[in-house]
Every structure is written in structure tokens, then in C-alpha cells.
Amino acid sequence: MEEISKFGPLLLMFVVVYFLMIRPQQKRQKQEKEFESQLKVGDKIITKSGIHGKIAELAETSVVIETMAGKLKMERSAISLELSKKVQQQ
Template structure:
């Protein structure tokens, strides 16, 4: 009986850590993956390095997007390094 009572604080600490740290981080990761999955041409993005640009091309097979950071200046960016989508374009009516 005394062994179980000594485990209760450890279980409580783990539960608090789960609800305060692990669960919110998993939720944020899912939201980020959904944002990356919804990327399309014309979206204005910010990379984790602070570069602001407009998505020119989304490569389906790879994890890259082509971003225009100035007139005529295009760079390839790994999707996972995109921090936020500032302006979302509306999907084309088909």
C-alpha cells in the first residue's frame, strides 16, 4: 500500500506535464502540417529565417516550394521551414 502512495505524485506530475506541454505541442504540429498541406500558388509566406515571399510553385512530389522574394528572384524553400502564411489566396472557381 505504501508503494502505491509513493507513485501517486509521480503520476500526477506526468499528467500535468502531458496536459501542459506534450498535448499542446502535438496540436500545434498538426495545425502546422495542415497549413503546409493547404499551401497554394499566390500565398504570401514567412519562412523561419524571416524571409517574406510569394509562393510561385508548389511541387507535389517533393517537400519544396518555389518562392518569389523580389521581382524576378525565385528561391526554392523546404516546406517545413515555412513559419506562417500571411495572406491566403482564394481557390479558383472551377
């Protein structure tokens, strides 16, 4: 019985860390992957660095966006927001 009470606080700490840090991070990663998979040519987007553009081409892990300055190739994970959906939701 004494051994269980020694590991109780450690177990409790692990449970708290899991629910406050690990689980929300996994949920966020799942949402980001789902968002990236739903992108399509013609979507107006904003990258994480603040560049506005429209998707011109899609590849498995990269995307070509058309901006006022020309075309840029970047990773799908660099896209933070899809504007068409945001406008429709309001």
C-alpha cells in the same frame, strides 16, 4: 496501499508534464502540418527567417518562392505565415 502512495506523486508528475508540455506540442505540430498542406501557388508568405515572397511552385516537401531577389527553393516547414489569410481576417 503503501505501494500506491509511493507511485502517486510520480504518476501525478507524469500527468502534469503530459498536459503542460506534450499535448500542446502535439497540437502545434498538427496545426503546422495542416497549414503546410493548405499552401497553394500564388500565396504571399513570410518564411521563419523573415523573407517575404510569393509561392511559385509546390512539391511534396519543398516550395519555390519568388522574391524581389529571384527564386528560392526551401522546405515547406520553413514558411511561418501566409499573408493573404492574415489580411482577410483583419
